Each structure stands twice: as structure tokens, then as C-alpha cells.
Amino acid sequence: MTEKSGADILVEALCDLGVEVVFGYPGGAVLPIYDALFRSKRIRHVLVRHEQAATHAAEGYARSTGKPGVVLVTSGPGATNAVTGITDALMDSIPMVVITGQVPTPLIGTDAFQEADTVGITRHCTKHNYLVKDPARLGGVLHEAFHIATSGRPGPVVVDIPKDVQVATARYQKPGPIQHKTYRPQVKADQQTIEAAVEMIAAAERPVFYTGGGIINSGPEASQLLRELVRITGAPVTSTLMGLGALPASSKQWLGMLGMHGTFEANMAMNKADLIVALGARFDDRVTGRLDAFAPHAKKIHVDIDRSSVNKNVRVDLPVIADVGRAIEDMTRVWKAHQHPKPDLSEWWRRIEGWRAAQCLDFPEDGEGIMPQRAIRALYEATKGEAPIITTEVGQHQMWAAQHFGFEAPNKWLTSGGLGTMGYGLPAAIGAQLGNPKALVIDIAGEASIQMNIQELATATQYRLPVKVFILNNQYMGMVRQWQELTYSSRYAESYSESLPDFVKLAEAYGWKGIRIEGRDQLEAGIADMLAHDGPVLVDCVVEQLANCFPMIPSGAAHTEMILQANEVSGEMDDEAKALV
Amino acid sequence: MHIKEEAIERHTLAVIVDNEPGILARIAGMFTARGYNIESLTVTDISEDDLVSRITIVTSASPHVMEQIIAQLDRLVPVHKVSDLTALGEHVERELALVKVAGKGEHRIEALRLADVYRARVVDATIESFVFEVTGGSEKIDKFVELMREVGLVEVARTGVVAISRGKEAA
Numbered sequence: 001m002t003e004k005s006g007a008d009i010l011v012e013a014l015c016d017l018g019v020e021v022v023f024g025y026p027g028g029a030v031l032p033i034y035d036a037l038f039r040s041k042r043i044r045h046v047l048v049r050h051e052q053a054a055t056h057a058a059e060g061y062a063r064s065t066g067k068p069g070v071v072l073v074t075s076g077p078g079a080t081n082a083v084t085g086i087t088d089a090l091m092d093s094i095p096m097v098v099i100t101g102q103v104p105t106p107l108i109g110t111d112a113f114q115e116a117d118t119v120g121i122t123r124h125c126t127k128h129n130y131l132v133k134d135p136a137r138l139g140g141v142l143h144e145a146f147h148i149a150t151s152g153r154p155g156p157v158v159v160d161i162p163k164d165v166q167v168a169t170a171r172y173q174k175p176g177p178i179q180h181k182t183y184r185p186q187v188k189a190d191q192q193t194i195e196a197a198v199e200m201i202a203a204a205e206r207p208v209f210y211t212g213g214g215i216i217n218s219g220p221e222a223s224q225l226l227r228e229l230v231r232i233t234g235a236p237v238t239s240t241l242m243g244l245g246a247l248p249a250s251s252k253q254w255l256g257m258l259g260m261h262g263t264f265e266a267n268m269a270m271n272k273a274d275l276i277v278a279l280g281a282r283f284d285d286r287v288t289g290r291l292d293a294f295a296p297h298a299k300k301i302h303v304d305i306d307r308s309s310v311n312k313n314v315r316v317d318l319p320v321i322a323d324v325g326r327a328i329e330d331m332t333r334v335w336k337a338h339q340h341p342k343p344d345l346s347e348w349w350r351r352i353e354g355w356r357a358a359q360c361l362d363f364p365e366d367g368e369g370i371m372p373q374r375a376i377r378a379l380y381e382a383t384k385g386e387a388p389i390i391t392t393e394v395g396q397h398q399m400w401a402a403q404h405f406g407f408e409a410p411n412k413w414l415t416s417g418g419l420g421t422m423g424y425g426l427p428a429a430i431g432a433q434l435g436n437p438k439a440l441v442i443d444i445a446g447e448a449s450i451q452m453n454i455q456e457l458a459t460a461t462q463y464r465l466p467v468k469v470f471i472l473n474n475q476y477m478g479m480v481r482q483w484q485e486l487t488y489s490s491r492y493a494e495s496y497s498e499s500l501p502d503f504v505k506l507a508e509a510y511g512w513k514g515i516r517i518e519g520r521d522q523l524e525a526g527i528a529d530m531l532a533h534d535g536p537v538l539v540d541c542v543v544e545q546l547a548n549c550f551p552m553i554p555s556g557a558a559h560t561e562m563i564l565q566a567n568e569v570s571g572e573m574d575d576e577a578k579a580l581v
Numbered sequence: 582m583h584i585k586e587e588a589i590e591r592h593t594l595a596v597i598v599d600n601e602p603g604i605l606a607r608i609a610g611m612f613t614a615r616g617y618n619i620e621s622l623t624v625t626d627i628s629e630d631d632l633v634s635r636i637t638i639v640t641s642a643s644p645h646v647m648e649q650i651i652a653q654l655d656r657l658v659p660v661h662k663v664s665d666l667t668a669l670g671e672h673v674e675r676e677l678a679l680v681k682v683a684g685k686g687e688h689r690i691e692a693l694r695l696a697d698v699y700r701a702r703v704v705d706a707t708i709e710s711f712v713f714e715v716t717g718g719s720e721k722i723d724k725f726v727e728l729m730r731e732v733g734l735v736e737v738a739r740t741g742v743v744a745i746s747r748g749k750e751a752a
Binding site: 119123127180182183308310311312 | 599602603606610649653655658659661
């Protein structure tokens with residue numbers, strides 16, 4: 001067997017791992033790898049305009065296809081620019097492998113040009129990371145990195161490769177299945193635990209399924225299995241932001257999202273439930289609200305593949321450590337084997353219907369202007385037949401999209417949940433479009449967030465990706481302004497979007513089509529224009545400036561203390577509330 | 582507004598890890614990143630092939646946080662096993678200290694007498710100084726060092742706690 005350079009080993013290993021697309025940006029410390037990619041022609045490289053966008057594009061690709069996203073960046077600033085997206089992927093459990101160039105091994109530690117301690121910097125924002133100092137180990141490390149990124153609770157893995165290791169030669173052979181000596185995630189729960197979970201569900205009078213991003217990570221089968229479990233148990237279902245689409249929004253058993261901007265019926269059901277079954281969700285503070293008032297009457301079952309998620313924020317009665325898809329499958333099988341009849345939950349559903357009657361997502365609509373909720377609903381109505389992939393930035397528009405856009409299938413909703421990264425949506429849409437060339441991909445954005453990675457308009461143009469960006473333009477960092485209204489007597493410190501560009505001209509400058517929508521009478525036609533154009537389109541939709549996102553559980557409040565409409569908002573909060581995020 | 586505090590317990594953990602670069606930073610960094618407390622940490626290779634190290638960590642936390650500490654350690658990729666020796670039952674904890682004392686006359690004699698009581702060995706001596714080697718639980722060493730302050734303590738070096746479970750089984 002002949003020896004190959006580290007760079008050639010890298011490319012061959014990526015091919016062996018089934019990698020089709022790499023998102024990256026070249027630089028001094030990765031030139032040997034770029035040359036190897038150029039010569040091999042077997043992997044498509046997508047040139048972004050900023051390394052952060054490479055990571056979000058990889059996340060969008062991964063979340064929409066189920067395959068790991070791959071990133072290639074240079075040392076120093078290349079790696080540090082990628083840190084936000086790596087952290088984002090860690091928080092949202094997105095499988096991603098980031099290959100970073102490093103200065104040659106003899107220069108490590110000398111403050112060399114474009115040197116950064118990449119493994120040190122990324123140690124706490126990766127699931128695992130490696131500095132490879134020997135080309136003979138490179139192939140094995142890459143296969144292990146993909147195994148760790150994609151198995152168990154998925155996450156980002158960084159492989160840092162010094163430039164001399166990319167040039168030095170060694171042998172490479174495709175390894176067999178990875179048997180890691182310490183990393184062995186538990187994917188199947190024991191029978192006894194499953195039996196106990198099924199008995200608790202069968203005995204419950206007021207059960208709620210609380211589903212999360214774990215179901216999406218577990219694969220489309222997990223969503224199918226969930227539908228069956230939900231059907232045979234007859235229980236209501238709510239979901240975290242990350243889990244939207246696991247159960248179709250059109251299901252009668254769907255209560256909508258829960259938590260800070262969740263529906264009244266979902267949060268009330270959580271509060272009054274006698275059993276909560278958490279499926280691949282992690283009891284995030286945005287979900288629980290005030291912990292000592294969270295689901296006070298409920299026993300809790302927590303299915304999670306990550307043991308450290310169990311009892312972290314909320315004590316549970318029955319932990320089930322397993323892949324959530326496998327656990328749902330097992331629970332369904334045991335339920336059927338025990339011939340449990342469908343429980344009579346009519347009294348529970350009667351109460352839920354009472355909460356539903358509050359119509360908590362209704363919004364006032366009196367002026368000439370477009371309410372942002374109306375814009376989202378119009379977008380949904382115009383596109384639902386095409387099952388679009390929706391990405392978002394972070395803020396009010398993100399929550400309105402989660403509330404008013406209905407998702408019928410998994411892998412269609414890509415959003416930055418845990419880290420809340422403004423600037424996620426456009427590059428994520430680019431990644432999703434590359435992974436799903438025929439799909440309609442729309443980034444629902446705000447005028448502030450979109451500017452954080454606006455340079456990626458060029459990437460979409462270069463690769464002829466027909467992504468759509470739909471900006472809800474209220475000329476404010478709306479969520480910041482909303483919190484300032486709630487907590488700081490409307491002192492709008494720096495939350496006004498000053499000196500905005502002309503987004504239509506900006507789009508045109510990048511080779512996109514630009515459309516401005518300014519009144520309700522233009523909304524449907526503007527959306528139709530956007531959909532009719534087969535290239536990338538940016539829509540600047542001017543919406544009511546002061547609309548706020550409700551319902552809302554103020555930070556530090558309980559599920560029962562929801563603010564349903566703007567007139568319930570008070571102007572100041574005490575220090576305890578101010579100290580909460 | 583005041584920050585609330587919870588009742589805390591002291592636990593000794595034995596963590597078996599792959600002997601790879603950065604492992605100590607990974608573990609120590611996880612503790613600081615999540616706001617956990619390290620009272621003492623020792624690490625040394627314990628395998629024939631130089632591939633595995635044992636880290637002994639003494640930490641204090643509420644029972645709820647302690648459960649998290651163990652789970653968070655356990656999910657680090659290079660960690661083989663985490664044993665909570667305090668929760669597992671009886672175990673032996675030892676520390677070694679080197680204690681330098683300087684003085685003349687009565688102080689010097691008293692230092693030697695106390696060293697004898699504490700079964701400390703003299704490992705270096707000059708006309709005006711001793712270096713004592715003392716092993717034991719942390720409290721014994723604290724006490725010895727406190728006494729040495731009265732008779733001319735110059736410098737102390739301590740290993741931190743190592744621990745192992747009692748009985749024939751491995752933890």
C-alpha cells in the first residue's frame with residue numbers, strides 16, 4: 001500500500017464516510033487540503049463568505065437531511081469565527097464535523113501567524129475534539145469523529161490538523177465499524193423500565209406527551225412511531241421549539257408548542273397534568289418557567305439518550321435512558337402486548353378544549369399595516385402544499401413562525417433554539433437547499449438578525465440556490481424591545497434598527513430578486529411573486545412596528561401566569577425577575 | 582436581591598480516563614464551565630501500558646448537583662468510569678505532605694517531638710532545618726501543619742487526596 005499525504009487521506013476518508021458536501025473557506029493553514037479537494041473532484045465544496053456561516057450551513061444541511069454537516073476552515077480566525085456555529089450545534093445536538101487547519105506542529109505554542117489554540121477554545125463547545133499530530137492516525141480519527149458526532153446525543157466534533165500533518169505521508173485504510181473503548185451510548189432501555197413507563201401511561205388520567213428535538217434527531221421513523229403511540233394512548237401532545245414537526249400540526253391531539261411563547265392550552269395542560277412523558281426533550285428553562293411551580297401535580301417520565309439531561313433541571317420519577325425512537329417503539333409494542341385499551345380521557349380533553357377556546361394565538365388587527373402574525377399565516381397558506389423547509393433567525397419573528405406556521409413532518413423546521421443565534425437562518429437555508437435541491441426553502445427573518453450574516457446572499461447567488469428570505473421588518477430588535485416594555489418601562493436602549501439598508505436594492509446588488517411588501521393589500525401578491533421566481537428572492541415585508549409576541553410567560557413566572565395580550569403587560573419588574581434571562 | 586445557597590456535601594470521586602493530551606483540561610474545564618467546585622484533584626497514570634490514568638477529585642455540592650457532576654463526567658468521551666467513593670461506602674483517603682521547618686534550640690526539638698507523634702519521617706536535615714514527610718487523612722495533615730507553624734514552618738507541599746474503596750472489590 002502506498003503512502004498518501006495527510007490531505008489526501010482526509011479527502012479519501014471523507015469520501016469513505018459518504019460526505020457529499022463540505023462548507024468552508026480557504027486559508028493558509030488548509031491550502032494542502034484545498035489542493036487535495038481540487039484534485040480529487042469527488043466532494044462538492046461550498047464557499048461561504050464567513051466561517052460562522054459555514055457552520056450554520058452545515059447545521060441546516062444536517063437538520064434537513066439527517067446526515068452530518070461538514071465544515072472546513074483555516075487556523076486562527078477561521079477557527080474562532082466558527083466557534084458560534086459549533087456552540088450552536090452543541091446546544092441543539094446537531095451532528096457536525098469541523099475540520100480546522102492549524103499551524104505546523106513545530107510552530108504550535110509560539111504565537112505563530114494565524115495560530116489559535118483551537119482544541120483549547122473549542123473544548124467546551126464540542127462533544128469532543130482532536131489535535132492530530134500524526135498522519136497515520138488521521139484516517140482513524142476522522143472515522144471516530146463522525147461516529148461520535150452522529151451517534152448517541154449528536155453534536156459537533158472538531159478535528160484540528162497542523163499543516164505539516166497535511167503534507168506528511170502515511171498509509172490509510174478504511175476502518176471497519178467503530179468500537180470505541182469508552183464511548184458507548186445506551187440506545188435501548190431495559191424491558192422493566194419500558195414496562196413501568198407503559199403502566200404509568202395506562203394509569204394516567206391527565207397525561208401529556210412533551211416531545212423535543214431528540215425525536216427529530218432519532219430520524220423520521222421516530223416521528224412515525226410517535227404518531228402510533230399517540231394514537232393508541234389518545235393523549236395530548238405538546239413540543240419544544242426544536243421538536244416541531246414530529247407530530248403533524250394538523251393532528252387533533254396537537255396542543256401547539258409549550259413554554260415561554262407556547263400556547264395557553266399546552267402550558268395549562270402541563271400545569272394540570274398528572275403524568276408528563278418527556279420524549280427527547282430536556283426541560284429547558286424556556287420550557288419549564290418557574291421550576292418550583294412546574295407541573296406540580298405530575299409524575300414525570302423522561303426518555304433521553306443523554307443521562308446528564310435527566311434530573312438536571314427537573315426531578316423525574318422514571319428515567320428511561322435510550323434512543324427516543326427505540327423507546328417509543330418498545331413502549332408501543334409493550335402497550336399492544338398488554339392489550340391496554342385506549343384510555344378514556346374525555347374529561348381531560350374537555351378541560352383542554354376549554355383552554356383551547358381562549359384562542360390564545362389570536363391577535364388584534366385594526367390598522368392598515370400588516371401584523372407580523374398575519375404575514376406568517378399568509379406565507380403558510382401560500383406554501384403549505386409544498387411542505388417547505390423553514391429556517392429562522394432569532395427573535396420575535398422566530399416565535400411567530402413557531403406559533404403560526406404549521407409543520408406536518410420532521411426535518412422541515414430549522415431554528416437556533418438553545419444558543420439563540422441571530423444570523424443562523426440565511427446560511428442554514430443555504431445548507432438545507434443544498435441538501436434538498438428540489439425543496440422550497442424559506443428563511444423567515446427579522447431586519448436585525450438578517451444583517452448578521454447578510455454576506456451569504458452571495459453564496460446563494462454563486463451556487464444558484466433558489467432560497468427565499470422573508471424579512472418581517474419592524475425596524476426594531478423586536479424581542480429586545482418587547483422585554484424593555486415588560487421590564488424597563490419601555491426605555492428602548494439601543495433596540496431601534498437605525499440606518500437600515502434598502503433591502504430590495506441590497507438584494508439586487510447581490511443578484512437576487514428583491515420585493516417590498518408595505519400594506520395588507522400587497523401581502524398575498526407579494527408572496528405569490530416570491531414563489532413564482534425560480535431564483536433567490538428577498539422579501540422586505542414591512543410590518544406593524546410595535547406588535548409583540550404573545551402568549552408569553554414572563555421569566556420567573558409559572559405556566560399558569562401567562563400574559564395573553566399586550567394590555568396585560570406591566571412596565572417594571574423586580575430585581576429577581578430582572579436577573580433571569 | 583440575594584443569591585440563595587443550598588446545603589452541600591463533600592464527595593470523593595475516582596475517575597478512570599484515557600491518558601490523552603488535554604484530558605485534565607477537559608475535566609477541570611468542565612468543572613469551572615458548569616460552576617462546580619474542586620477541593621482537590623490528583624492525576625497519575627495507573628496502567629502498565631501508559632494508556633489509562635486515575636483522577637481523584639474531591640468536590641463539594643448539593644446532592645442534586647453531585648448527581649449532575651457524575652453524569653457530566655461520565656459523558657466526556659475519554660472517561661471510562663466514574664466512581665463516587667463517598668456514596669459507595671467505606672474507603673481510605675490519604676494525602677502526603679512535605680513540610681519544611683527551620684529553627685534552633687527548643688523549637689527544633691519540639692518539631693522533632695511532634696513529628697514523632699504524627700509519625701512523620703525526616704527526609705532532609707540541616708543544622709537549622711528539617712523536611713518532614715507525613716501521610717494521612719487531610720485533617721491529620723492540616724493539624725500537623727498547624728502545629729508546625731508554632732515551631733518555624735517555612736514551606737508546605739501537599740499531593741492532594743488519593744482514595745480507594747475498602748474490601749476486595751474494585752470500585
